[in-house]
Amino acid sequence: MKKAVVRLVITGNPGVGKHTSAQIVARELKAEIIDINRVALDNGAVLEKTGKGIEIDTKKASKIVASMLNKKKKSSFVIVGHLAPYVVKPAGIDMVAVLRRSPRKLEESLLERKYIQEKINENVSAEILGISLYDSIKAFGKRKVAEFDTSGKTPEQTAEEIVATVQKEKPRRSGSVDWLAVISEEEVQRYFAY
Ligand SMILES: Nc1ncnc2c1ncn2[C@@H]1O[C@H](COP(=O)(O)OP(=O)(O)OP(=O)(O)O)[C@@H](O)[C@H]1O
Numbered sequence: 001m002k003k004a005v006v007r008l009v010i011t012g013n014p015g016v017g018k019h020t021s022a023q024i025v026a027r028e029l030k031a032e033i034i035d036i037n038r039v040a041l042d043n044g045a046v047l048e049k050t051g052k053g054i055e056i057d058t059k060k061a062s063k064i065v066a067s068m069l070n071k072k073k074k075s076s077f078v079i080v081g082h083l084a085p086y087v088v089k090p091a092g093i094d095m096v097a098v099l100r101r102s103p104r105k106l107e108e109s110l111l112e113r114k115y116i117q118e119k120i121n122e123n124v125s126a127e128i129l130g131i132s133l134y135d136s137i138k139a140f141g142k143r144k145v146a147e148f149d150t151s152g153k154t155p156e157q158t159a160e161e162i163v164a165t166v167q168k169e170k171p172r173r174s175g176s177v178d179w180l181a182v183i184s185e186e187e188v189q190r191y192f193a194y
């Protein structure tokens with residue numbers, strides 16, 4: 001039996017493919033997208049804007065997201081954002097999809113966005129350390145967290161895997177991605193030199 005109402009979180013480092021796959025997932029599940037960054041910006045939940053980006057007021061954003069979810073109890077939602085572990089409350093969430101991407105592929109995505117090298121290294125090293133996964137498990141509990149490696153996959157394939165997993169056709173797995181095992185010592189040195 002497929003779930004009629006789905007509350008799914010899609011998180012992971014910037015550039016791993018959250019928004020691209022979330023669009024497809026939301027269409028499939030007939031769900032509304034809540035983009036945490038968008039919601040924070042539209043509601044003044046911003047602490048400061050720096051040259052490196054915006055700093056979101058996670059406390060304020062958390063209250064806004066909770067009230068959006070509360071208002072439509074019978075609707076499906078896909079909540080997207082790298083800040084999800086610090087903004088979304090675990091109650092009522094069915095699954096948290098943490099998207100992962102290999103350091104080299106992630107660097108390519110971020111170079112395409114014209115990020116400066118310091119910001120690229122910051123994001124790639126966070127991905128190598130698996131901070132997003134660790135923080136998601138801490139916030140939502142291991143049972144709700146599923147990890148998806150987007151490297152070498154199309155956004156459609158990633159979206160299909162997420163939909164199948166949230167519908168419980170597939171078990172939720174996390175902890176199998178280990179970038180340290182696949183990159184060289186030199187690369188580690190390079191990404192962590194900031
Ligand atoms: N399997 C995949 N799933 C999703 N996106 C992918 C995949 N493979 C490649 N991409 C590409 O990765 C790029 C980055 O995706 P996207 O902008 O969705 O990242 P994001 O995680 O939303 O980043 P941010 O947190 O900064 O908003 C896009 O160009 C997208 O097409």
Ligand SMILES: [Mg+2]
Pocket residue numbers: 015018019020
């Ligand atoms: Mg995005």
